[in-house]
Amino acid sequence: MEIKGKKAVVFGGASGMGRASAELLAARGADVAVLDRPGSAGADVAAALGGRFHPVDVTDFEGTERALDAAVDSLGGLHVSITTAGGGSVQRTLGKGGPHDLDAFRRILDLNAVATFNISRLAAAHMSRNEPEDLEDPENAAGTGERGVIVNTSSIAAFEGQVGQVAYSAAKAAIAGMSLTMARDLGSLGIRVVAIAPSLFETGATDRIPVETRAALVKDAAFPRRLGRPEEYAKLALAIIDNPMLNGQCLRLDAGQRFGPR
Template sequence: MDVVRKVVVVAGGGSGMGRATAQTLAGHGAVVAILDLPSGAGEKVAVALGGGATFHPCDITDAESAEAALTAVVDTHGSLHVAVNTAGGGVSRRTISKDGPMPLADFRRLVELNLVATFNLNRLQAWHMSKNEPDEGGERGVIVNTSSIAAFEGQIGQVAYSAAKAGIAGMSLTMARDLGGLGIRVMTIAPSLFATGLLKGASPEVIATLTKDAAFPKRAGLPEEFAWLAEAIVRNPMLNGQTIRLDGGQRFAPR
């Protein structure tokens, strides 16, 4: 799909990989709508992007908030063609510890934040996309989700995060099949360690330790490298129903 004059929504677009993706797609002529927490930098990013970019405050764990934000995007811009979903996160906690089993509420919280919230965004995004007129290739929309290589080899303490991210990867093919008749593609990117959030300010020594198992390059990924892949997915209609690892050949060790 050519993004020129297409409406792109980026969930988590106020920072990190989402922000880089918003900047990249806006630079190629897309009209970008950023969804992020009201306390984040989403509004500043939208102003800096220009080109009609807008900010829509949203808590993705609140289904009504997500629905209202996406409705506002379509009301403002008239349609929705591309969705890149990068919002999420996690904390480390083992299945059991000296204090006892992991609280079930902690597991549920991470699954809600990552998996359930992503699916909720997807179902709403796909509904708006289904109303588009197909382009010359029959395409109506593209959804790009964010998993993690922890979905495949999670480290000690990542059981909830790994389960949630594995669920996102597992949705790709089935959702692509659900939506294929409408001309809507679904893809997932599974990054390794990227220079965002807390890792952005980590020392070179810490980064070297965390990325020592990578083949090349032995460093944290850069937000723009995620954005380049997201752009390639949107552009290439044969990319559908799969998860692409973006990891420099890294495989997580147990710890």
């Protein structure tokens, strides 16, 4: 999909990988709306991009629908949705204090898997109203053309969850697992769905990790042996948007790293 002139929303766009994605989209000529928590830096980020900020708590599912509707109205349409909002907690299936708290497990599923699905289904509804973009491919004559791209965020913890990550791993595995099915659901509409599974990246969640600890966390990476940078996530997100053959999968962005059990 040609990025210039397209309408994009970025959930989690106030910081980290979401902010880098919003900035790169805007630099490539897209109109961008930033959606993030109230009290975040979203308003400043959006202002710098010439876009608008829409506060949202992604675990408020009805509120998310209202915020997305407002963002689409302000943009005048929707072609691209990127979701990086999410988070985790550390708790073993059975710890010294007893079994994993069930409400805590549900909260992590809501924050990651349910919120991501909610955003995706709502974004798809908006995208379905677009005029299809001509792929300029004579062999695609039987297709409908492209109407939108949905980029979601999983994690390599979906595949190699560490001790205490059972809720987070389950949530991120759900995001990876829904990609192909959702792409099949939406394929006849010309809407693609791809998830990115990053390793450890330089975000607000990792800022407090000491330098020596960072080195230990990435020692098993092939190359480069460092935390990923938000702009590297953004580059992959834009490559997904640009390339119509990327669809229905979860792409690892991990420098060849595989998490150990701890």
